[in-house]
Amino acid sequence: MEDNIGSDDGSIKEQDRLLPIANVGRIMKQILPPNAKISKEAKETMQECVSEFIGFVTGEASEKCRKERRKTVNGDDICWAMETLGFDNYAGPLRRYLHRYRDLEGDKANQDRQ
Template sequence: MVHNIDDSPDLQVNKYNLAGVATGSGLRDGGSVKEQDQLLPIANVGRIMKQMLPPNAKISKEAKETMQECVSEFISFVTGEASDKCHKEKRKTVNGDDVCWALGTLGFDDYTDPLKRYLNKYREYEGEKANQNKASNNTDKGEPSICSSGQLGNELNSAPNPLKFNAMERK
């Protein structure tokens, strides 16, 4: 989405830029934002692309750059919609639920449910981690734990596996 500054066509700025620079403020280099500051790091994009390919597959620089631009624009598009919702609700923080809502609103319904499931699992995982840290801090201070006979120590040493999220199934 593009909006005009002073109604001049040669002064158009991307309304939702990934670098988080507000239009008209914080601009560098005499009024422009460096393109590299608006894009995801190409190494990260390439690493994600490689995960979906056979081990011996190669990816051209042009393919990585094209994907880099596409995913950066997609993130900006969805985040902008979520940000608009927050602005209308007079909130300053965009959260995961806002992103899920934006995906549905923008027609990406196939991604909404898997992302909501992932978000819920992530929140559960973070809650468990916080509870384990709280219990660990209590035992470090010599306070009694809620578990009996060393059970807490075993639970802390067996941390849950990191969450994995696969939006697409490989065939």
């Protein structure tokens, strides 16, 4: 039996709501020593956790946008949601990264125009 969320009309398959396991494994390997091995079970567990976390934070940000009658969730909304949900230790660095990213993208756009 296929694990679906919702009904057949517009439902989301379980595998479609999860981050690709290869990407999760690659991120996990970056922090481990080169000779470390990661079990399939560990990758699947982390895949579930990070996918659930992303959905949790995005849902909070989406609710904020809905209340403000906006259709697009942006990086600031995600930072706000992280702070609102008590992830202040992560929201600050994420906000700094977002500003740095925007600065670099702005610089790149300016160079493309010249």
